[in-house]
Amino acid sequence: MSSSLLLRGGTIVTMNTKREVLKGGVLVKDGVITALGDVTEESLGPVERVIDVGGYYVLPGFVQTHVHLCQTLFRGQVEHVGLGKWLEQIWSLEAAHDPRSMYCSAMLGCCELLKSGTTCILDMGSVHHEDQVFEALSESGMRAYAGKAMMDRGDSVPSGLKESTRQSVEETLSLVSRWHGANGGRVHYAPAPRFMESCSEELLRIVSEKAHELQLLVHTHASETEDELSDCETAHGMSPVAFLHSVGLTGKHVVLAHCVHLKPQDFRILSETQTKVAHCPSSNLKLSSGIADVGRLLRSGVRVSLGCDGAPCNNNLDMICEMRQAALLQRYLNTDEFPWAQTFLEAATLGGAEALGLSSMIGSIELNKRADIIALDMSRAHTFCGETGEPSARIVFSAKGSDVKLVIVDGEVLVENGALTRLDEKEIVAKSSEELKKLVARSD
Numbered sequence: 001m002s003s004s005l006l007l008r009g010g011t012i013v014t015m016n017t018k019r020e021v022l023k024g025g026v027l028v029k030d031g032v033i034t035a036l037g038d039v040t041e042e043s044l045g046p047v048e049r050v051i052d053v054g055g056y057y058v059l060p061g062f063v064q065t066h067v068h069l070c071q072t073l074f075r076g077q078v079e080h081v082g083l084g085k086w087l088e089q090i091w092s093l094e095a096a097h098d099p100r101s102m103y104c105s106a107m108l109g110c111c112e113l114l115k116s117g118t119t120c121i122l123d124m125g126s127v128h129h130e131d132q133v134f135e136a137l138s139e140s141g142m143r144a145y146a147g148k149a150m151m152d153r154g155d156s157v158p159s160g161l162k163e164s165t166r167q168s169v170e171e172t173l174s175l176v177s178r179w180h181g182a183n184g185g186r187v188h189y190a191p192a193p194r195f196m197e198s199c200s201e202e203l204l205r206i207v208s209e210k211a212h213e214l215q216l217l218v219h220t221h222a223s224e225t226e227d228e229l230s231d232c233e234t235a236h237g238m239s240p241v242a243f244l245h246s247v248g249l250t251g252k253h254v255v256l257a258h259c260v261h262l263k264p265q266d267f268r269i270l271s272e273t274q275t276k277v278a279h280c281p282s283s284n285l286k287l288s289s290g291i292a293d294v295g296r297l298l299r300s301g302v303r304v305s306l307g308c309d310g311a312p313c314n315n316n317l318d319m320i321c322e323m324r325q326a327a328l329l330q331r332y333l334n335t336d337e338f339p340w341a342q343t344f345l346e347a348a349t350l351g352g353a354e355a356l357g358l359s360s361m362i363g364s365i366e367l368n369k370r371a372d373i374i375a376l377d378m379s380r381a382h383t384f385c386g387e388t389g390e391p392s393a394r395i396v397f398s399a400k401g402s403d404v405k406l407v408i409v410d411g412e413v414l415v416e417n418g419a420l421t422r423l424d425e426k427e428i429v430a431k432s433s434e435e436l437k438k439l440v441a442r443s444d
């Protein structure tokens, strides 16, 4: 049975190659954008459903390329410390997850992400209970690439998260067979070796081989802190990016989160191999890791996208906040007249889609693309700019996640009038509270 939906009377920030901003509507048929701009009910004939978006900006949904849904439950549990101590405490909480708390954590994250306009994520799970992350993602209706964290080494890893190289690989492959391309193609599997300090060289080489063999995206952390850089130089005589390159984990199918502390040759490696960088400015500031030089990455030809990272190191999953943070930091670091608001709006939409290999399908509002679309109410006092304000600056510097009123994934309305259609936010928050109490008791 075919379905049709018309978004009527908005301002469409298309993010197409000409970056056109159009007045008018968007027609979606069976999940695909089939007309836009000058389309009305009169010109189209019967349409199953019409949603008025007058006074709204209509945008492609945000794509976040570095998230940890497994940690959403832990927001506010570990504060005032740098990455090393933070990670030790987060690992002990992750080790205390059971299937129910993991499912709740992922659902809580999906609620927040969808309500603030994120329609697609690249997620790194914990070592166990990854099926529950995929179940939550599937139930939420989001588009996602996700994978369990792989970690077969490290002295400070709690016993609950320890796994052998073989176990790690076997579990990953079995999850690939269950979830890659599931939920009507909305969810996919992306292997996620956690980072070089918690992965053996053997594990990283196997992940590289399997990713090539099965054509999978790989997601890992790299060069997040100065300590990681110096540990890697001591252990391997090279930077984390150079080390990952040496074991085959660079390429256009690889997404590296952070890349804060880079050596000059790292910029060349990332650019030549077309490896993607997920920039996470709020997390990098909150954990005192540093500020990535996005200006230099872009000048080197590296493709950059954005991610909020985990809820306990941000402490929110709101992409509009993250674009603002990113743009303000680069305005400070790069004092030229570069259009940072536009750059990060691109990173948050097209850049994310490209990082996941989905740019022919999502990332902009164009004919024949899948309908992953959001609409922001721009009629409120805090976004007022008359008729002349530049859309990217209005969105990045003035808007908030709570201005997102409509969210559509694959043609399906998942948020309407600012409320979730599939998920019960109140119930999820109440369950999360119960699950967190039980989890903390288990971890003591």
Ligand SMILES: [Zn+2]
Binding pocket: 066, 068, 221, 257, 309, 310
């Ligand atoms: Zn992370």
